[in-house]
Amino acid sequence: METILSISNLNKKFGSIHAVNNLSFDIKKGTVYGILGPNGSGKSTTLGIILNVVNKTSGNFSWFDGSISTHQALKRVGAIIERPNFYPYMTAIQNLELVCKIKEIPFTKIEEKLKTVNLFERRHSKFKTYSLGMKQRLAIASALLNDPEILILDEPTNGLDPQGIHEIRQIIKDIAANGTTILLASHLLDEVEKVCSHVLVIRQGIKLYAGRVDEMTASHGLFELKVDGETDKLITLLEGFEGIASTNKDEDLIIAKLNKPIKSSEINSYLFQNGVVLTHLVKRKPSLEQQFLSLTNNN
Amino acid sequence: MLRLLNIEIHKLKHNKASKVLIAIYFLLLTSIALVAAIKFDIGPIKFHLAEQGIFNFPYIWHFNTYMASNFKFFLLLVIVSMMANEYSNKTLKQNLIDGLSKKEFVLSKFYTVILLAALSTFFVFMVSLILGFVYSDFNEISIVTTDLEYLFAFFIKLVGFFSFGLFLGILVKRSAFAVGAMFIWFIAESFIKGMVFWKFKANADDIMRIFPLEAMTNLIKEPFTRLSAVKTVAKQVGENISKDFSVQILDVAIVLIWTAVFIYLSYALLKKRDL
Numbered sequence: 039m040e041t042i043l044s045i046s047n048l049n050k051k052f053g054s055i056h057a058v059n060n061l062s063f064d065i066k067k068g069t070v071y072g073i074l075g076p077n078g079s080g081k082s083t084t085l086g087i088i089l090n091v092v093n094k095t096s097g098n099f100s101w102f103d104g105s106i107s108t109h110q111a112l113k114r115v116g117a118i119i120e121r122p123n124f125y126p127y128m129t130a131i132q133n134l135e136l137v138c139k140i141k142e143i144p145f146t147k148i149e150e151k152l153k154t155v156n157l158f159e160r161r162h163s164k165f166k167t168y169s170l171g172m173k174q175r176l177a178i179a180s181a182l183l184n185d186p187e188i189l190i191l192d193e194p195t196n197g198l199d200p201q202g203i204h205e206i207r208q209i210i211k212d213i214a215a216n217g218t219t220i221l222l223a224s225h226l227l228d229e230v231e232k233v234c235s236h237v238l239v240i241r242q243g244i245k246l247y248a249g250r251v252d253e254m255t256a257s258h259g260l261f262e263l264k265v266d267g268e269t270d271k272l273i274t275l276l277e278g279f280e281g282i283a284s285t286n287k288d289e290d291l292i293i294a295k296l297n298k299p300i301k302s303s304e305i306n307s308y309l310f311q312n313g314v315v316l317t318h319l320v321k322r323k324p325s326l327e328q329q330f331l332s333l334t335n336n337n
Numbered sequence: 338m339l340r341l342l343n344i345e346i347h348k349l350k351h352n353k354a355s356k357v358l359i360a361i362y363f364l365l366l367t368s369i370a371l372v373a374a375i376k377f378d379i380g381p382i383k384f385h386l387a388e389q390g391i392f393n394f395p396y397i398w399h400f401n402t403y404m405a406s407n408f409k410f411f412l413l414l415v416i417v418s419m420m421a422n423e424y425s426n427k428t429l430k431q432n433l434i435d436g437l438s439k440k441e442f443v444l445s446k447f448y449t450v451i452l453l454a455a456l457s458t459f460f461v462f463m464v465s466l467i468l469g470f471v472y473s474d475f476n477e478i479s480i481v482t483t484d485l486e487y488l489f490a491f492f493i494k495l496v497g498f499f500s501f502g503l504f505l506g507i508l509v510k511r512s513a514f515a516v517g518a519m520f521i522w523f524i525a526e527s528f529i530k531g532m533v534f535w536k537f538k539a540n541a542d543d544i545m546r547i548f549p550l551e552a553m554t555n556l557i558k559e560p561f562t563r564l565s566a567v568k569t570v571a572k573q574v575g576e577n578i579s580k581d582f583s584v585q586i587l588d589v590a591i592v593l594i595w596t597a598v599f600i601y602l603s604y605a606l607l608k609k610r611d612l
Contacts, residue, residue, distance in 0.1 A: 052611075086611070086612070089433070089434045090433050090434070090438075090439075091430050091433050091434060091611070091612040092611045092612065093608075093609070093610075093611055107438075108438075109433075109436050109437065109438035109441070110436070111436075112433075112434060112435065112436035113435075113436035115436075117434045119430070119434060121427070123426060123427040123428050123430055123431040124426075124428065124431065125348065125351070125352075125426060125428055126426060127351060127352050127353065128351045132347075132351050135347065136344065136347050136348065137435050139340070139343060139344050139347060140344060140432060140435045140436055140437050141435055141436050142340070180435075
């Protein structure tokens, strides 16, 4: 598969802060990547480096197998970083014309892309009159102008109202459905879970996990159990049951993680035979959120 | 090059403030012609400035370029704000993300500086030519084409001055502060000038001419004493004119070097910074 972006041993230091720490990953054509990490984990810095606005301290990155310079490569990329930045005194059309001139492409796609993001009616309004949601949509239109080979989105729904979030997600899903490669940085887990096929988890600039989203969440699941009193007895019993990897207490709930598939009925009858009557028993698949929290907290 | 210029013109032509300032600037350049209208006619005293020889070829080239260069501050505002606004609107970041390189970004600004300076020079040339043909006592081609180097000096002076403005715009990122920084530099240079004249009286001019603003001032020297000198010479043939009013190659070189330094520093600064 064709590699669109390749990052190896990338480092960025701001004074004593090591914002990006020896980061390496590849982006393959046609996949939807998510970069997950808490606020301040180095997501935006990493994107800033590959987008030519932040200088790297050491390491390398190359676009399209390193065949062209970064600024030439960026003409084939569509990117939205944090806030939409346009000239406030220009209309949507004038702003997009400027982007076309920079990217050296004809003006022909402007109207089509404005229609895609539902801004066609307001195309002659000045940028400064737009609401945040409209500004963000214009930024998406601008990123799509060149029919990019990869679309980079940094917190695209940040600061939007629920309707705005929904609209932006719908647009992203439509774009992904067309086979466009997407790199989406976010701290919103359900966003990544809904849209991405691959995920990269970073914390304090260090890569914690890279791989498929479904592999990250894959496990045999866990049980939530509750009894009246006798909690200690329950825990002892559970630890003696083959297939239970670990148990821990979460307020009055007992969480038992599994290392092989066990049916709810098996565990229920085992406990009942040993004289423990449950008041609560639920089998769950761990969510991306739990996986993410355990990855980012435990080390 | 045309692509970069085209990008920058696109940014300027949709900006009302810039358009108004540029329009005012060119109106002011034309207003030099109004000097011709200064006319006193109070009983026995009849005075018509245009008849005093200021519009005589080739002196007019000197006089008009000198007067016109006083209006450069209007364009300085345009240039400083076109640079600083890229920072405050964060559009610089967006331009780079869209695929403009940092080098291309600085060049697009520099080409615009050259274009504006060239337009100003052409404008002054046309205004002077017309005024000269109306009021000059001599219209022979050989006299009209004498001293055209003042136009060249005017062009170099504007390019140098605006490049300084560009650099300050990148350095301090805010238009108002950048203009303020230019003013502070001017005061600093005046102060140094005072000190130098006090300490090294003999070589003071030689030391001062390497400073950017001083070098730009030296390009076109004040034309007023020359006017009387010209008149005196006309009356008393044989007397030497003590001051040299011509454009010095060394001053041109100094300003060109400063221009290169300012543009290079702008690029180096932009390259070094994280946005």
